[in-house]
Amino acid sequence: MVIVDQIPDLVCPAGSLPALRAAVDNGANAVYIGFSNTTNARNFPGLNFDMDEAQQAVDYAHQKNCKVMLALNTYPQSENWPLWTQALQSAADLKLDAVIIADLGLLQYATKHHPELSRHLSVQGSATNQYAIAFYYEQFDIKRVILPRVLSLTQVSNVVEATPIEVEVFGFGSLCVMVEGRCIMSSYVTGESPNTSGVCSPAHAVSWEETPNGRQSRLNNVLIDRYQPNEAAGYPTLCKGRFHTGDDIFYAIEEPTSLNVLEILPKLVNIGVAAIKIEGRQRSPAYIAKVTRIFRTALDAYKASPDSYQPDPAWLQQLQHVSEGCSSTLGALHRPWQ
Amino acid sequence: MRISLGPIQYFWPAEKVYDFYEQAKTWPVDIVYLGENVCAKRREIKLDDWLRIAKGLSAAGKHVVLSTMVLLEADSELSRLKRICNNDSYPVEANDLSAVYLLKEVREFVAGPHINMYNTETLELLSHLGAYRWVMPMELSAQILQGLQKNKPDNLETEVFAYGHIPLSFSARCFTARKHNLPKDKCNFLCKQDEQGVALYTQENSKLFNINGIQLQSGIPCNLIAAIEQMRSLKVDVVRLSPQMNNMATVVDMFRKAIDKEITQTEIDLWLAEDSNNSQWCNGYWYGQPGMDWHKQVSG
Numbered sequence: 318m319v320i321v322d323q324i325p326d327l328v329c330p331a332g333s334l335p336a337l338r339a340a341v342d343n344g345a346n347a348v349y350i351g352f353s354n355t356t357n358a359r360n361f362p363g364l365n366f367d368m369d370e371a372q373q374a375v376d377y378a379h380q381k382n383c384k385v386m387l388a389l390n391t392y393p394q395s396e397n398w399p400l401w402t403q404a405l406q407s408a409a410d411l412k413l414d415a416v417i418i419a420d421l422g423l424l425q426y427a428t429k430h431h432p433e434l435s436r437h438l439s440v441q442g443s444a445t446n447q448y449a450i451a452f453y454y455e456q457f458d459i460k461r462v463i464l465p466r467v468l469s470l471t472q473v474s475n476v477v478e479a480t481p482i483e484v485e486v487f488g489f490g491s492l493c494v495m496v497e498g499r500c501i502m503s504s505y506v507t508g509e510s511p512n513t514s515g516v517c518s519p520a521h522a523v524s525w526e527e528t529p530n531g532r533q534s535r536l537n538n539v540l541i542d543r544y545q546p547n548e549a550a551g552y553p554t555l556c557k558g559r560f561h562t563g564d565d566i567f568y569a570i571e572e573p574t575s576l577n578v579l580e581i582l583p584k585l586v587n588i589g590v591a592a593i594k595i596e597g598r599q600r601s602p603a604y605i606a607k608v609t610r611i612f613r614t615a616l617d618a619y620k621a622s623p624d625s626y627q628p629d630p631a632w633l634q635q636l637q638h639v640s641e642g643c644s645s646t647l648g649a650l651h652r653p654w655q
Numbered sequence: 656m657r658i659s660l661g662p663i664q665y666f667w668p669a670e671k672v673y674d675f676y677e678q679a680k681t682w683p684v685d686i687v688y689l690g691e692n693v694c695a696k697r698r699e700i701k702l703d704d705w706l707r708i709a710k711g712l713s714a715a716g717k718h719v720v721l722s723t724m725v726l727l728e729a730d731s732e733l734s735r736l737k738r739i740c741n742n743d744s745y746p747v748e749a750n751d752l753s754a755v756y757l758l759k760e761v762r763e764f765v766a767g768p769h770i771n772m773y774n775t776e777t778l779e780l781l782s783h784l785g786a787y788r789w790v791m792p793m794e795l796s797a798q799i800l801q802g803l804q805k806n807k808p809d810n811l812e813t814e815v816f817a818y819g820h821i822p823l824s825f826s827a828r829c830f831t832a833r834k835h836n837l838p839k840d841k842c843n844f845l846c847k848q849d850e851q852g853v854a855l856y857t858q859e860n861s862k863l864f865n866i867n868g869i870q871l872q873s874g875i876p877c878n879l880i881a882a883i884e885q886m887r888s889l890k891v892d893v894v895r896l897s898p899q900m901n902n903m904a905t906v907v908d909m910f911r912k913a914i915d916k917e918i919t920q921t922e923i924d925l926w927l928a929e930d931s932n933n934s935q936w937c938n939g940y941w942y943g944q945p946g947m948d949w950h951k952q953v954s955g
Contacts, residue, residue, distance in 0.1 A: 420777065496827075539861070543858055
């Protein structure tokens with residue numbers, strides 16, 4: 318019989334106060350937020366927190382024993398460096414539970430000036446192996462690393478074993494197939510990337526048009542996809558477009574699909590990941606509530622009776638419904654090799 | 656300003672690689688980066704073979720740097736990285752912080768273009784850890800570079816990617832295998848058939864990306880030859896040219912002449928317009944625009 322001492326923390330996204338309450342009320346152990354500027358990788362119009370809202374977020378979450386972390390996961394450039402250091406000061410003033418950072422310079426600054434703030438290495442920091450993690454740990458005493466979505470389950474397990482710090486993995490949401498922090502496809506087409514501007518395929522570059530060939534989506538005028546009348550149209554992210562290499566038109570990079578680890582949750586728990594992260598600060602409070610609730614239920618169910626854990630078909634169905642392209646995948650985690 | 660040959664990004668047959676570097680011995684390049692940086696499965700040329708190539712290039716007066724992988728996952732990949740970092744003859748280009756971890760305070764290294772370096776604080780840290788050169792990340796502009804050049808450590812050289820298909824992203828997935836409907840672990844090394852990758856077109860037939868195994872590159876190559884004077888004024892030390900199988904000698908020659916001011920703007924324009932390999936170029940990143948854009952340089 319398997320005995321589970323510790324289940325991973327459930328880390329949920331919040332792009333607004335209502336989303337934060339939804340996450341907290343439905344069982345998140347921690348929520349992550351961003352300020353309304355380029356200091357975080359979901360710098361979307363109408364999203365994120367100012368200082369007052371962040372204070373309310375902290376009050377609400379802490380009262381219910383839920384941690385609050387701040388995503389500072391873009392790469393500051395010299396001319397706007399103070400924006401990031403001010404955000405760090407705000408995180409310290411708000412007594413946040415952790416800051417999630419990618420940039421080497423900023424990590425160094427945080428280590429020196431705010432040693433009391435827990436530092437987590439953002440997925441944008443691109444640490445995909447034990448030596449890279451060892452580098453960040455040695456230089457900046459990071460408490461946790463969030464792994465890019467490119468590792469197989471065995472590789473995740475090896476990393477957990479080889480590193481002295483906490484390991485967080487993504488459990489659900491939109492799936493980057495590229496190594497995070499190392500993809501500039503968005504700036505190649507639009508001038509703005511997650512690293513520089515906190516956006517991938519920014520909304521202001523998107524346009525839609527109805528044509529005799531069907532509905533078309535464009536990004537800075539580049540045709541990303543063309544939809545038949547009965548096809549559901551997705552957001553024109555570059556890696557989810559349909560292209561060709563001379564013959565068939567196909568999803569050359571990735572099908573629109575969501576990551577979902579419910580099926581392998583026991584394995585993730587048993588290899589010792591410290592936290593499971595839900596993607597989607599851009600999502601609605603209703604979405605956050607639903608996904609948080611299902612993952613809370615699943616983690617608790619596994620803890621209560623590890624031997625009989627099976628993902629409930631009803632959970633899967635509900636998650637499928639909110640997934641991109643109404644389908645889901647284990648991504649790199651299911652890879653058989655290495 | 657010196658010229659470097661970046662690492663070969665494609666999976667060329669070993670013979671072609673040896674031929675390429677035989678020719679490179681006679682080209683007016685100063686620095687040659689050697690090694691596989693894209694896919695861990697491309698192992699036809701072993702470290703000892705690379706070291707042999709390195710020796711020949713050194714004897715021909717080139718500075719050799721061993722370049723390392725961008726995406727490292729498996730333990731076997733880390734072992735190979737370790738062997739490269741422990742070589743006792745040549746400096747190493749780190750393209751992941753795992754390499755910096757192995758190289759720091761042990762020997763000088765080049766911080767490659769795939770290390771995220773966006774501000775002075777990061778450059779100072781890497782210099783402190785032993786970097787003697789940094790290669791500017793592809794998406795940064797001349798304007799950003801200007802700010803960084805003002806405050807960077809004195810002994811840190813600056814290199815700029817100036818020619819070739821721009822590496823844009825890396826994945827655990829192989830897009831060449833995907834195109835052939837094969838899983839990555841049974842890829843049959845089909846990328847070896849593509850000496851310059853495979854163009855990926857939009858449904859309107861414009862070249863968007865270039866598929867190179869687990870890497871996606873810019874659909875059209877970058878060419879910053881018209882920005883050489885600006886690079887000189889920004890005190891760029893090294894201009895990086897990314898290898899292509901055909902006509903590389905011409906590319907090197909054109910850049911050499913541009914650096915030595917032995918070529919007119921008209922001649923540059925003519926080459927850009929009539930190069931047999933490429934009908935289109937991009938240079939947008941340098942000018943603070945989308946990378947795919949072509950900014951027509953005003954003469955002078």
